[in-house]
Amino acid sequence: MKIAIVGYGKMGHIIENSAKNFGHEVVATVDIIAKDATNLVPQGDYDAVAKAVKESGAEGVIEFSHPSSVMGNVNALIPLGIPVVIGTTGWNDKHAEVNELASKCNGVAMTSANFSIGVNMLYKIIEEAAKLVSQFDEYDASVSEIHHNQKADSPSGTAIDIAKHLLANYPKKDTIVTDPFHQRPKANELHVASMRVGSVPGTHTVYFDSNADTIEITHRARSREGFANGAVHALERLTEYVNNGKLAKGRLYKMEDLF
8 A cells, every 4th residue: 555644753753664564665755844855845735745645655654753844734634635644742622623535525534532543442441440430439530641742742642541441431421521620620520631741652540549549540541652553553444444335434533433
């Protein structure tokens, strides 16, 4: 498969290696800064991004740029008509807008807060744990996440997804709070706390706490290769499912639609 990578920072380079290891051809790498990218485009020139991808002959795109650029890139890439996997986070409030764009131009894309297969298994584990723990009034719950100090958004998209999976199965909580508390939290508020330090790839923990004990469910990423491998697998499956009719064009899909 011929793949274009939009966003050629650390993750872009790792995705390139993963794609090649899986037997794919990387036909374009597009960035506004990286001098080793095959296509260096001016900041904000999303037409140039689309042109670089189109002229490369790419059959699919993996976008892994920056929250400030993701919407411009996505608006330029989806109308090309080839599958687009969006790895950049920090744009949850725009999902409906992107889905509408895909519908209008018959494009197809998928996104995930986290492409790690382990994290997607974690979501299922949390759902079952929340159902069990919610039967006992003495337990409270919270979520925390730690990432490297170069991450641009906070809290992580994965932490928010974890919180949503928890809320859907934990009736005592119905509101996510990501800001620091300056007063006693209300019983219905689920606190999602963030820390940025060093080069941590990503650690997410759910806490269930009572006077008697604490239950912790943690996922620790050892490296970014798991995210990159997952993104390449996502593009493979999205392309396969669109080609065989299992999924239709004109939509923004999520990880659970593919795995």
